[in-house]
Amino acid sequence: MARNKFDIDENLESPFDIKHFRRALVYIKKQKTPMIVAFVLSALSAGIALSAPLIMQHVVDVTIPAKEAWPLVGWSALMLATIVVSVILATIRSRIMTRVGQDIIFDIRTDLFKHLQELPFQYYDDRPQGKILIRVVNYVNSVSDVLSNGIINFILEILNLLFIGAFMFAVDAKLSLVILAGLPVFFAVMMLLKTRQRRAWQAVSNKSSNLNAYMQESISGIRVTQIFTREERNAGIFTRLATNYRREWMKTMYLNFLIPFSVDNLTTLVTTAIYFVGLLAMGPAEVTFGVILAMSSYAARFWQPILNLSNLYNSFINAVAYLERIFETLDEPVTVSDVPNARELPPIQGRITFDDVTFAYDPGHNVLEHLNIDVKAGESIALVGPTGAGKTTVVNLISRFYNVTGGRILIDGHDIAEAKLKSLRSQMGIMLQDSFIFSGTIMDNIRYGRLDATDEEVVAAAKIVCADEFIREFENGYMTEVNERGSKLSQGQRQLISFARTLLANPRILILDEATSSIDARTERLLQKGLNELLKGRTSFIIAHRLSTVKNCDRILYVADKGIAEAGSHDELMARRGRYYHLYTAQKMEA
Known part of the structure; x- marks a missing residue:
């Protein structure tokens, strides 16, 4: 039962493995067609954009030395066209993937909600509601982009690297090797950070869950908080939880920023090395200035996909922590x-x-x-x-x-x-001590367990439990809108509405658990007359502390x-x- 506290971290029941990601692919496969279209558009956009350095090389080495004005205008127009077409294709692709991401969110969240509807009471006894809600809302939002854009971008960036590598070696093989020389350093940094990043994101997930659980608990119990003037004490607890979350978040961001920091510095070093090798070691006889300019451009382009891949890796590590939580919930056994x-x-x-x-x-x-x-x-x-x-x-x-x-x-x-x-x-009617009222009309609340009931049947049930009189006193009667948990109603009124909801189902077995505990003595006497008629011919279990x-x-x-x-x-x-x-x-x- 220690898990049922807002300040206790939830340790994962099982470590993440590749099976979790394979399970995530089920949701991705449903979006296969639009994702293929988006991938093709992305590949076309990237391919067109890669032609820009070649145009620039030709202009610097051929067109400008020849002092050809109109060809220069033509090449400039062509470069502008590549940029415009690339942007248009990328925009269309972005719109497609936005829809795909939302569809994935919808599918995962729907599966989670359906599963939560089937889990036994024991599951909810063992953990705060806030820690359940954050999985359905926040965690699903966090993984959607990785499962949609992330996969396409990963494949695309790999292809980008291959295309850029091919263009680089086509321009100059020796300078291409200079660009590739930074890769061993980059992989060493990634290996050092991999495990630490995953643990860091798990810690962020825990602290976020704790904070959300306490917020939900505090909002639900705000009346008790104000009655006992606990505002200052509760603010202190919230500050402690928020501080823990902030501390873990900052640690994680520090680790995340190490990768782009490393890539930026490697890009600068590699670009410097290109100019050094090209101008000093090889000399103008072996390499033209246009080639060096094109290769420096390709160097930036080559390391950009690597930076993007590292960012995708960060996102994947983040998503892994959330996928673990999501699938842990989906794997929770439905014991009943x-x-x-x-x-x-x-x-x-x-x-x-x-x-x-x-x-x-x-x-x-x-x-x-x-x-x-x-x-x-x-x-x-x-x-x-x-x-x-x-x-x-x-x-x-x-x-x-x-x-x-x-x-x-x-x-x-x-x-x-x-x-x-x-x-x-x-075939059972159950009236619990905790009379839960849903947001909606009073009519909807009474009809909740029997949607095919007519308005007349709803009113008849309300009359039996003596709820009709106070309901009609409202300006809109049975169509009066009530808030979640029935905050506009007295506790006794909530119980009577719940009573009517139970009786409307016309059950063969009736269970009343402290059903009249919040009803005044006069109303209880009136209610008892209707109940005596209702209990005839039905098996009933009545729990009551008032033995009368x-x-x-x-x-x-x-x-x-x-x-x-x-x-x-x-x-x-x-x-x-x-x-x-x-x-x-x-x-x-x-x-």
């Missing part, structure tokens, strides 16, 4: 899913059996042990007991939000582990000591004078 040959759960009556069920969130720390419960169809069951005893765990296992560690759970004799999840959960709300349930199960400590009706348990009796009596005295 349809098993092979899973069957559709037929329309259920609602009999539920816990057969020797054991469950642990963390291995070796059982929450429930050898639990046996048999609930008849249509029976109402109350789960009571101390906080942390496992009441919510019981209903989460019925919904199969977690897999049991041992034993099995049956519904109408069908093992839910072998049933398709959709066919199971579509569960007195009328068919059976009350007191959950404690990793199992069921007591079971019976309200009258039976009161007559037994056990744990339930003492808990109920204590609440009556407090009231």
Whole structure:
């Protein structure tokens, strides 16, 4: 559980290898056609641009000495044409690759989101939401350019080097060797920096993730922060995290800038060496000034692709750190899913059996042990007991939000582990204590779990749970826009809307987890009348700390000591004078 903190770096479960990049090629292959077109345009643009030094050499060595005015104008016009055509082709290519990059982002982000929708509750229990969000948004953005432009540019720069090398050797072989003499030094620098760069980018990724997680947590808890006047303390925490990020970023940039710094200096040294060898060692008899001028131009052009390749390498090292995170998320196992040959759960009556069920969130720390419960169809069951005893765990296992560690759970004799999840959960209505409201209208929120419901059915569900009255008090009624988490609504209003959403699904099994905890006593009494009608013929599980709300349930199960400590009706348990009796009596005295 240490991973579930904003100030803990997430170490990678597995090191990066070439398999990650091969997996990335799946997204690239979808864009094969536009990328080929872009590559052809890039090659044409580069080839046309490489003819400029040859034109310049001819003008310096032939046209100018011959004092030919009109040929000089013609050659100048031709050089201008090469520049214009090269720029036009590069612009078209840039537009194509912009679209390709966005399509790759869309595909990766969609796959990530779909996978996150299927991951079990345990995954979200183990890490802050901010560290999940940054992978879907920031990391995907960071890798898109490398997976689109990066690959084309890499191939193109290699071809550029080959073309430039061919042009250089065609002009002068000896001066070409002078230009190539700097390559061993460059490769030595790259080898020294390679490992350090990858580690540096991983550190940046960690600090960025931590910072994002704390920002998300702080925004979600801003009301609590202001209630307890924690603004100054929280600002200090943020400053520390931001400082850590800044420090790692600066270290990484220092390493990154070493490569272009090395290339720039090598280019200067090689250009100087060309003039030295050409003018002093070889002399005018062997080489003309036009040749030296052309070769110095090719030297700059030769080292520019190398600088570009080094920048691409930096981008690739950066992208590798993010790809590791992205594929780590995509590789996160969906532990709660349809098993092979899973069957559709037929329309259920609602009999539920816990057969020797054991469950642990963390291995070796059982929450429930050898639990046996048999609930008849249509029976109402109350789960009571101390906080942390496992009441919510019981209903989460019925919904199969977690897999049991041992034993099995049956519904109408069908093992839910072998049933398709959709066919199971579509027949259940679950009202959680945390009433989450989505951004949109109140109508949309109630209809969230049953999109085919009519407006009349939505209103009917709201009336049953006593939400209709306060909804109609809003200026736009059911079409009132609410913010994420329902910030414009009271907590009780949010719970009633969530109640209506659950009831609209018309479930065969109804689970109410502290469903009335934020509703005032008057509303609860009104709501209870509707619930009594709704619970008829449905199997229901009700978790409540206020025992007055569960007195009328068919059976009350007191959950404690990793199992069921007591079971019976309200009258039976009161007559037994056990744990339930003492808990109920204590609440009556407090009231």
